[in-house]
Amino acid sequence: MFFAGMAILSTLMVPATARAEDEAILRLGIVSFLSGPAAGPFGVPAANAAKMMVGALNAGRIPQPYNGIGIAGAQIEIVLVDEAGGVTKQVTEYRNMIQRRGVDAVIGYISSGSCLGIAPVAEEMKVLTVFHTCGTPRIFEEANYRYVFRTASHSxxxxxxxxxxxxxxxxxxxxxxxxxxxxxxxxxxxxxxxxxxxxxxxxxxxxxxxxxxxxxxxxxxxxxxxxxxxxxxxxxxxxxxxxxxxxxxxxxxxxxxxxxxxxxxxxxxxxxxxxxxxxxxxxxxxxxxxxFASDTPINKWFRKEFQDNFGLLPTYPAYMMGQAILGLKAAYEAVKTKDALPDTEAVVDAFSFLEYTAIGTTVKMALGEGHQAITxxxxxxxxxxxxxxxxxxxxxxxxxxxxxxxxxxxxxxxxxxxxxxxxxxx
The missing domain is CATH 3.40.50.2300 (Response regulator)
Structure with missing residues (x-):
């Protein structure tokens, strides 16, 4: 089941069980190409991986060390946005996600142009934003950001x-x-x-x-x-x-x-x-x-789950999306408390220089003052x-x-x- 014909902006709750009214919710913006020439090979596999991973996290079905429910105990709700349309449109969509849809964090962006345009806006709005695929080294070599991270190596x-x-x-x-x-x-x-x-x-x-x-x-x-x-x-x-x-x-x-x-x-x-x-x-x-990924328990689970759900083995855009989601979970859970979701400032501090296990590799947030991954x-x-x-x-x-x-x-x-x-x- 691919996201063919999906509206540009949609909200997806991926429930595991019936939820209590007071259960914590983490609203997560997910941005990927859902239309245009980059959708089939890149955007759709990444979006499919996001939906699959969030469903599994909400159900506590991902292997250790990520088998805890949701992110820091909170159920995850996705606001899914199409990356097509150019940088100006993406900046508008980003602001809408924050101001109108109330997302707590954003994971997204395949195009280097999108990332270069979004990074200063994320910093202005002080919203934790994780780039999962875009490759230009310029993002962290030409500027310093507190709220922006990239969990994949640059080009x-x-x-x-x-x-x-x-x-x-x-x-x-x-x-x-x-x-x-x-x-x-x-x-x-x-x-x-x-x-x-x-x-x-x-x-x-x-x-x-x-x-x-x-x-x-x-x-x-x-x-x-x-x-x-x-x-x-x-x-x-x-x-x-x-x-x-x-x-x-x-x-x-x-x-x-x-x-x-x-x-x-x-x-x-x-x-x-x-x-x-x-x-x-x-x-x-x-x-x-x-x-090229290591044959880890998480990778075995990821490949089987993806193929069972979507009929094809996952390619690297799916891995990069999953890797970003696990990085966000690792950062949140490094500073979680029993009573509430940690605030953005604490999560940002935990994300900086984080080293964590991903789907088939280890990710080190080693460059860009701890905001740029190396693999x-x-x-x-x-x-x-x-x-x-x-x-x-x-x-x-x-x-x-x-x-x-x-x-x-x-x-x-x-x-x-x-x-x-x-x-x-x-």
Missing amino acids: ATDGIGAARYLVDRFPNLKSYAGINQNYAWGHDSWRDFEGALKVLKPDFEFKTHQLPKLFAGQYNAEISALLVSRPDALHSSLFGGDLEAFIFQATARGLHENTRLILTTGETMMFQLAKRLPDGLIMGARGPYGV GTAYGIFGHNEDTGAPIINNVISYSAECVNPPASTNTVDWIAQGMPGAQCD
Whole structure:
């Protein structure tokens, strides 16, 4: 059951049992793409994960250490908002959630543009806001926030991990190119990948970098330029419908036959579109999620529950949403009292520099004065099981958080330019 056709704003109570009239309620704003080209691969899986996780939390059905009812004993009510429509609209929707719908905290935002626009508004309104997916490093490297957190690594992790994978797995490649969306996410992703690649393999020859607009849909001109330049490797942080459209158009023209395609968000395609994808694509999941997640009790529960409810295995947007919800629960419960929900100021203090167990990894709120998470990441090569045809990932290399993230109080661009000193990649 997907959120197809859902209204832009709705309130969902996910009850476990009959509630007493005086039972505490935590009203949680959840923002995700429910319409548009990013909805199917990203927004809907994330929204489905939120509904599933909240239902399980309200019933106390998540494995330890999250088996306590709700959040700090309170039942959770969701106010679900569609992220489609642009930054200005999102700022308006955010204010409406707080002022008209009375949400206590917000978890959301896939687009880097949305996060950059929402962060100062959250700070102004003093509302605890957790970004679950957006990737630009600029949020906490260009400003300091008290009420804003991000429980996923930023895009430097993806770019550095991709560069390391190419050099480690394919040391004989000689040239590279890129195709990335022409906005904050695409620019930041390319900058960090190319910077890391120049450190790791200075003689790698640059061919071309294509920058189509966000949600372009058609990539014939860019594919022609890539075919002419014939790079050995191609980096792409395209996501959602853009990634799917590009891959179908590029593989139809044979781009993958002579060029290694490394797709930092590629894991979102591997189940739903498996029959249409060629073997050999290098895929990441923006961290240790999906097929790259550790086989923990929570992960086993999460995968089974998601597949039972929605008919597909969860991909990384679902993991990132679940990870954010568990982070919020961990922060609230670090300062909970017997009599009432802790206030926002106490929860914010507890969230800063928090380290907690997520679905398939450990999250450390180590950067951005304790507001920006670090995790490890992994890449592997997509293929199909010879006997069953099921999608699989081979040749996986995992990198620790300390290998692919800058140290605290260090600007990402500067750290990469300095040669990534102190990176721990054993």
